Amino acid sequence: MSETVLLEIEGIRKAFPGVVALDNVRLRLRAGTVHALMGENGAGKSTLMKIIAGIYTPDQGEIRLKGRPVTLRGPLDALNQGIAMIHQELNLMPFMTVAENIWIRREPLNRFGFVDHAALRRQTQALFDRLAIDLDPEAEVRSLSIASRQMVEIAKAVSFNSDVLIMDEPTSALTETEVGHLFRIIRQLRAQGKGIVYITHKMNELFEIADEVSVFRDGKYIDTRRSAEVTRDDIIKMMVGREVTQMFPKVTVPIGEVVLSVKNLGVEGIFGGVTFDLRAGEILGLAGLVGSGRSNVAEALFGVVPAMTGEIRIGGKTATIGSPAAAMRHGMAFLTEDRKDSGCFLILDILSNMEAAVLSQRYVKHGFVQQGALQRDCEAMSQTLRVKTPGMHEVIQNLSGGNQQKVLIGRWLLTKPKILILDEPTRGIDVGAKAEIHRLVSELAGQGVAVLMISSELPEVLGMSDRVMVMHEGRMTGIVDRAEADQVRIMELASQ
Template identity: 80%
Template sequence: MSTATHLEPPPSRHTHVAAPLLEISGIRKTFPGVVALDKVQFALKAGTVHALMGENGAGKSTLMKIIAGVYIPDQGEIRLKGQPVVLRSPIDALSQGIAMIHQELNLMPHMTVAENVWITREPKNRFGFVDHAALKAQTETLFARLNIDIDPLAEIQTLSVAARQMVEIAKAVSWNSDVLIMDEPTSALTEKEVDHLFRIIRQLREQGKGIIYITHKMNELFEIADEFSVFRDGQYIATCASSEVTRDDIIKMMVGREITQMFPKETVPIGDVVLSVKNLGLKGVFEDVSFDIRAGEILGLAGLVGSGRSNVAETLFGVTPATSGQISIRGQTVNVDKPATAMHHGMAFLTEDRKDTGCFLCLDIQTNTEMAVLNQRYVNALGFVQGAQLARDATEMSQKLRVKTPDMQETIQNLSGGNQQKVLVARWLLTQPSILILDEPTRGIDVGAKAEIHRLVSELAGQGVAILMISSEMPEVLGMSDRVAVMHQGRITGILDRSEASQVSVMDLASR
């Protein structure tokens, strides 16, 4: 946008006010069977970015939802600018100057960008109706200030996940809040978009805003945060200046142990071709995509957001059937016209968006875990489901993946994002797949859980499973893959062996 203000980072970081802008003390919150927070404390200074760190289930999101008025604490006190406050709803929090950008986006897909940003605050004309011209104009002014180039009149459902994330950020900033909570704000952003977000954050910090930043990405912590606090198992562990600790120090505080090997890639026998893709295309989205995956091989699929990686995965699984090319499984050409066909041929698919295309949020963990196998392995000759065996296997898989839950009857929406992801992994592992497609398998997952999933993926490769792994995290792609296929604008621009794949070579192919 030509009217955009150029936002440069300030030459130095400094705290505008020494006293806490927001102070939490003695907060306790319980859910049925779970103590989510146990007498925790937290303090945010004005003009600082304070990162909140911890494994999934550590209590970070619960505390933030208490500060944002979503949950009411059982015990404890919240003080804002030195004064006690009681926050009984998100509207309460917004009225007190506290806004939150949730990890799971909460936009209305059939409304426009402008309508989503200013919902309940739309400008009205003299007849009391929404003034759409004024609505568009004030959205353009806000976007210009934040250097966001998105059409205010576009419907949310037409935008990429990354663009929706920027709309959420703009919506929160539009409230002009003193406290801004960002929960995994960069999970769907490219490096360029992350840099853009950081410029916005630095601008807000210079205006004296206090920003609580939740992330599992260590490099972001050291780049943007002034302080960080660590939570573990619902308890407060420590607060430190980001300049005083190392990455290993943080990990040890988070998990209570050392993660010695984040990417436990093992050398395993590579067998025959299991999945072969020749000149695959989806009209208007991608074309001429070709690659093979062998038994025991992990093929990483890299590329910038919007390159077509997830579309290829959905086509392979029959969600959006191909319009050209062919898919062969163990040498046999297969018309993968729907997911049931893919599953019949031993394929499993962990989708990118666990909220919209993965979890059945109102159902329990047991039901979510069973979903993919009810018409397969656990149905006897008479057509009845072998419920007892299925329940035992689902529980065993949940325990293997260390899903933090009081029991399998817990509603999945009550779990943290990372634990929801583990349930979805368990769902597909129960199908005993020979081909496993993983789209962003560790998005929004803490460092300890990432190591567990990486180890599990390596074990599956060792058992002869052919794995296609899509990831936006370069260390994950390079650390886990035997080969890396790179996409740009709907085409494969190159396939690199593990020995020749590097951040430079991958990014070169991703930007061609």
């Protein structure tokens, strides 16, 4: 391992109104290494990375680049000094092309001072060829899947040829194949002497790609170890301050009558022929590779993009679901996969986000919102889900991604749904919070709620589901009972 230190962080403190995000933390990144940064949601990982990237200014402490103290006055200053960051929440401009997003403010110009679009395409294609990325440089970003957008973010960061590259949950939307592709890129950069700070909640990634690992807890530095010298249990104990003994607390509960029956559901050009029953108390996992149509089925069931063919029956009666409002009237709730674009109202506070789905329901009396009762229930839900926040009036965009996810889950649980659709419920959530959410889902099933759970993580699908439905390229390829389901069988069906 190289002894050349690229980046040193010492004594960094950062406070926001009502909360100390970082308290005297430190980090040391060596050249030619991948340094994993682990911790629960709200541990301060992303806050520190934003300080290193010039987005936040620390209240105290020192940043040294190659042994030289620096003051970063903004993201452009950080880029100019050799620091690039891939954010957990994608920050691309949807109505611009892939090439325009990657080279914005650095576009090649012709002799008249205008953007040379031919040269722009050529240099983007050259970058993609070097990274083995198969995307059209002239495609508009809004037309891309989340996974493809993530690869554009990665290419953009690499294009700066920075010495320090920060990756904040870069694989959250990637398939297993795409993760392998990303790891090849990381190894290529490591061989060039780059230093990479890698934030992840996925333990298998840590042991596959990282040379060193540092752990934060509640805004404090805990320890740094070589990844070859620690176990998964060691990391979890440092992260949560306790042992997490059961990640998938699946409890056998009575399975009731069919609550939701779907026959030959389809949306032209996207998916078709989807048929299944979902019973009270059952957790039906929905697996498949990115692009298989999993999320599209959930959106059709909830009326986001109404189905064009097929039949939906709820409680034995035919249901016409042409909008989310209609779905909610039938007792359905839907946690979307993209909390930034289709989940959170980022500029509103936690209370406003959590109460959004119930304002027109049981909290309205004689035309007036019963604000006291509503706020009490929202606060109780926040405490149940252990949302880390100084108060209910904190703007939700100030929370970590995992705590934003908890707020959204709380929003839908307040509706007391009979049918709960969860699309990637634990994406970007730390190991301790995952166990809490898994336990909560099991409890809801025990209360008779019918749960449809979509996840890209096979251990989660297998650990939580009574049955697993699998999709491939817009069609259903099979339903497997829990006793017969394993990773090999699911992947066979997912790639048929």
